[in-house]
Amino acid sequence: MINFKAIEKCVKEAGQIVLAADLENASVEKKTGDANFCTEYDVKVQKFLIDELSKILPEASFFGEEETNNNIKDLSREYTFYIDPIDGTTNFMFGYNHSSISVGLARNGKMMAGFVYNPYVDEMYKAVRNEGAFVNDKPLKMENKAVSEGIIAFGCARYNESKIDVLFSTVKELFLKSLSIRSGGSAAIDISRIAKGANVIYIELKLQPYDYAAASVILEEAGGVITRIGGGEISLTEPCSILAGTKKAHEEVMKIAKEKGYNSEF
Ligand code: 2AM
Ligand code: CA
Secondary structure, three states: OOOHHHHHHHHHHHHHHHHOOOHHHOOEEEOOOOOOEEEHHHHHHHHHHHHHHHHHOOOOEEEEOOOOOOOOOOOOOOEEEEEEEEEOHHHHHOOOOOOEEEEEEEEOOEEEEEEEEEOOOOEEEEEEOOOOEEEOOEEOOOOOOOHHHOEEEEOOOHHHHHHHHHHHHHHHHHHHHOOEEEOOOOHHHHHHHHHHOOOOEEEEEEEOHHHHHHHHHHHHHOOOEEEOOOOOOOOOOOOEEEEEEOHHHHHHHHHHHHHOOOOOOO
């Protein structure tokens, strides 16, 4: 039996490191690409998580965002943790107080559990496959809302600039059809919020598995859908586009994105 309670506790503790960060004196490294940063806290939180999660499930491998010396990445193992130590690093650096710790667990290449914690508002989104989704201890049950009935969330990481026109023209149409649009800066929170009914859609051209792995289980357990923008299965081994939403909104947006020029080359 996997001790999911212990995993949740460890994700929550990681949130305390984020809350206690001394942002004024934090060292920041620029990674490859535009607007891609790593602070000393991204590394510190990932190290903490890998150390603690290894105690809970010693045989697991880790697919984490940062380079840490305690990371063993071996996707052929039975269990793999997908770790984004701070999802919303740019928000974190600029004091937006809106970022999350995202930890997903896959077994034999299928996501089986997810934890997305926003320490600033003490919200823990969580799900274990076939056991439902929760925010803190409240069960999440979504209504199957259409685009016209909700808020659209989108991500626009700077490294997608060559293809950004398609995203923005899709988002423009969604803006005109929906109640409003948001770009929150943490994909894990934006996707988890669909499960809560706060967003009806999240769309982004390219994300890494650790950005969406945990949130994918939360959303699916609440009755939502997550695929690539073209409808294909999300990848747990390489980056892919993401379209997450209620069933109704997901279908509507797939059509609109196609009309706006989205195709399998994206
Ligand atoms: P991050 O803060 O962990 O990098 C914002 O639109 C979303 O895109 C966030 O979830 C952010 O995660 C992600 N993102 C931005 N740049 C990224 C990159 N170079 N690689 C992976 N994810 C990225
Ligand atoms: Ca991320």
